Amino acid sequence: MNAITMTTNTATGTRGWRASIADVPVLALGALLAVAIATGNASVTAAGAALSALSLLVTIVVLAFSRRQLRADPRSASFARLATGLAIATVLMGLAADALLLAAAWIVSGRLMAGLIGHVGEWSEARDAARRANIAFTVGDIALVVAVGSLASIAGSTDIAAIKAALPAMPALETTVAAFLLVIAALARCAIPPFSNWLMRSLAAPTPVSALMHAGFVNAGGFLLIQFAPVLEASLNARYALFATGIVAALVGSAIMLVRADIKGSLAASTVGQMGFMLLTVALGAYPAALWHMIAHGLFKAWLFLGSAGTISSAPTRAKGLSQPWPALIALATIIGGIALIQTEQAHALLPVCLALTALLSALAVALRALPRGPLGAAVALAPIVLIAINAAALAFMTAVQPGAAQPLISPYGQIAILSLFLAGWVWQQRIVSGQQALPPALFARMIHAGNALTSSTNANAKD
Template identity: 45%
Template sequence: MALTSPRITCSRAGRLVAGALWIGFFAMPIAAFSGADMLSVIVGALTLFVGAITASFSRRYMRSDPVEARFFGNLGLLVLAVLVLAFAGNVLLIALGWCLSGWALARLVGHSSGLEDASAARRRTMRSFVLGDGALLAALGLLAWHAGSIDLAVVADRAGSLSPFLLTLAALGLLIAAAARCALPPFSGWLMSSMTAPTPVSALMHAGLVNAGGFLLLRFAPVFEMADIARFAAVGTGLFAAFWGLGIMMVRPDIKGSIAGSTVAQMGFMIMSCGLGAYAAALWHLVAHGLFKAWLFLGSGSAIGMAGNRRSVLVDPKLATATAAMLFAGVGAAIFSGLASAGVVPLALGLLTGLTTLAAVLGGDLRGRTRIGLGAIIAGLFAVNGLGLLFAAKAFSSQPPALLGSWEALALLAVFLATWTAQHGRLAARRPLPPALYAALINAGALR
């Protein structure tokens, strides 16, 4: 009896956490009808849904782990901290939820405490988070001090009377915090090294916590949109992260590493959307990416078998060129017809990256019926994203001044698509990357 008691306790911990998360998810409509703002409800529902799915999956996945109860305790604490962050009405609770969620995630990253790599990954994660958390606390302190209040609405309303220099400092502090949590370079090492964590942790992390950076910028949109320097920095940082993440995705031979590279790219697109002022696109990107990555990570074990002798992410160059041309034409038509703004460009690029990630999971070269099936998936994803974007626009209707004009946004899109197409041509022709670049991409996040 003494030998089986720990296992009974652990199983109860899993049932308790999974059950509580499912109850919380199905109770979300109560929060919506009680007057909570839609951004909080959407992020809260996403967090609870992914958390509940992950906890339910983990009850079987972690059943032989001797410290399973600790795992479920940290998982529940992480979801609770994100909920505090999502529904916080003052800067103190935002700071508490932000810092507590980072601490809980670091504990989950280092869950396999017997492995030196896991402990090293936990320490790297904490170092990255401490830098980002420090920037956030400084920004929140500056805004609250100027407003003379910790109330979030008062802080946002009075931020406009800050001097341009202090306002830019506060906005850059928010951007640094978001970049650290979203694993944008130079903070991307913590995310890549966290692959030592159990797969359910990766699912929850990639689907939930890394999106917190986008939520932070959306929550403080009134502050962020008044600082053009910070907005341009967000676009530049996001664009570089997108290229860097796609490079990692294309060279990493392991499924989880490839998906992690895709996450870096997707977070870059989301931060770009915030910088451009496309808040509805950023909100929908947050939701769509969270659900997509949870599915990919929880199915990554099966994907290993599906991929077989997977070499790299490889789409036929002709197919890549045709896809890029159709995407450019479609986005251009939508922008100039007035159906969409220039801010839809990062969302379109995020969709393209998601399709490339799906191709990686399917195993490289796409032929015959697989290609036809992927075409049907592409059509379905475009339809779902269109509907999701309309929903997000109703939930977050703020429209700040555009940072880039239509032609500038299309030029940005053209540069990215040309680079993406050229890279697929390089892979198909087996032309190697420059050795230094290849070494940096393949070793991104390596624990030294």
């Protein structure tokens, strides 16, 4: 074999894997995970299992995708190491039974993601994106370390189960401070305003990195708050603050998504909005719905990012929204379904369940609108119905393995009122994206400026 053949094999990834000094940190992380499991410092919870499974599945898919997409990138081996290390750190975080071990895995995953964001090291935008990500992650890391450190000090143990058991005897002030610190840590990781800047600037990273963020990283804030749910439930003020910031993020992300012309920028803004929905679901105490949101959104958004590099087309642009009367009918059906849901025992999850129902009914309406004739048409119409059934079954399963909060944050009828506001905004949004109505020029300009402020100098056409 000559030198040229060896070089080609290296570039295409066909040469067999050989351990090197650069692999030591990843191997050390794997060893730490094995030791944690062997010594009983790992435990399986519903939230931890969901986070770990999501991380492993998406990472495997992304690594397979990047093997071809980054085949000409001289840093492809470094990407694979960082991605593998991130998956191990995320699994360690999900299975950790010790609060300090969880915090350590949380910090390590943040540094690995910052390294992935700065993958194109000679590009100033990538270096700036990595720097800003490190700043946001550091704020969240400090908040988490102080929170678990104070809780462990009061409880006299770093074991998460022991901390939860000691909560009723803890002073209210310390518990409230810890709850707010946990919320700050979750907001920073989930890219909720004012921490959205790091996610929008991460568009400077290759497409596989954007997909990898949804492998239990950007959505890990929901896991953290569910894992320490008793701490959050001990402070109503912290839950109200989380709920308010979740609503703001949902509105801001959805608004910026409307005016972004680039695919990756639109998807990133959508993630901000979806993370807002996930965290407001946690604030309501609907933990099963939040867990399923974490999994479903992570899988779907990773898939969208992996396909974003192939979306350029010369075909005429079709309206993406539903024309009237579909949005109004779906909104009415959702409200009726919400009122019916009040009669069940799951009314505390009314808002997230009804918003999910809206999305699924929209998918069904889109399928019916584009319904072809023959067997294919039946399959197209059946797909959204099957999707609705799968989501209902998954939510029922999550409810069986993950209990919700003992005390709902907002009454069912209060959630109906908030749902009505969201649906009114959604109907208006559908009029805009379907081309039936244009945004007022002043509002459009403000939303463009808001989106630009989050990305600043980052090139919208980031390296794919």
